[in-house]
Amino acid sequence: MPNSPPAIEVQRLTKVYKTTRAVDGIDFALAPGSITGLLGGNGAGKTTTIAMIMGLVTPTSGNVRVLGAEMPRQRYSVLHRMNFESPYVDMPMRLTVRQNLKVFGLIYAVPDLNERIKEIAAQLDLIDLLDRPAGKLSAGQKTRVALAKALINRPDILLLDEPTASLDPDTADWVRGRLESYRLEQSATVLLASHNMVEVERLCDRIITMKRGRIEDDAAPAVLLTRYGRHTLEEVFLDVARGRAHVQEAAQ
């Protein structure tokens, strides 16, 4: 949609922990309905950036706007339109899948919650697992449940931190398919932090690569491949991580 305000807007965002600049003056804006990949090695600042976008961490300087609301100051005006999935958080293991989805559905004030739980369980193949405790699920099943929780409120903004980490290729491919479908159905804006180049290449319209808290490059996957003269995004990632210049810069 031309001229619509960005769904997520980050300006001169910086986060300093004592002497470490985890995020160092980054700027980007994500258009509504886009899927953007946030790539970078360990310690690049991806998770800190996502935490600041979610309003969990207060920036040292700069600002973050999500759907027009300044984060974290105005976060409660938009949190009901956001959701997030990460392998680094779990859901209460003793509660069943149904109970977990019910609790989160109530927190997000989802209307017709029982119907919504049935709908999302059908979409993510969780019908047979609804009455099983979350702690008794396999890694792939837990990921599907976490995705169900992330989609239960039909968020306009979806933040995903390594959504297919430790999944087998079949389940990972299935999750990617669901994310693509969701983005098309809901016109949601998705920000995805990942190390999986196959996933990023498949899903993302745009890739932001980070290194030591700064943005190294920001372009569509095809443009990055041309710019670095590479055949795969993994090679581009290694060029960025190892500080190798663009093909065009090297030619000049």
Add this chain to the structure above:
Amino acid sequence: MVLRYWYLLRSSWPRMLELVYWPAVQMFMWGFLQLYISSNAGFFARAGATFIGAVLLWDILFRGQLGFSISFLEEMWARNMGNLMISPLRPVEFIAALMIMSLMRLAIGWCRCRC
């Protein structure tokens, strides 16, 4: 959030048992002592009974505080804090839920002891 903790309590018999066990032990121990002391009408006997009442009240407050802390720690143990902090749940709502849960745990424990 109260529903979340209620589901957890219902699913775990050690947690339910823990609500009843220690209040029951305290009631038996101090209750019998108080019965004995109350059979004496002297000043020191009455003072002792007052202290025993204070101990029982302290136990109620301690159980209340424990209920509050443990409910919060359940979120840490479950690695669920991230999900809650990104949700629209406000800190004051979370604290209110912890307090309600603390009172419910207290009520369950003491009512079962009385029965």
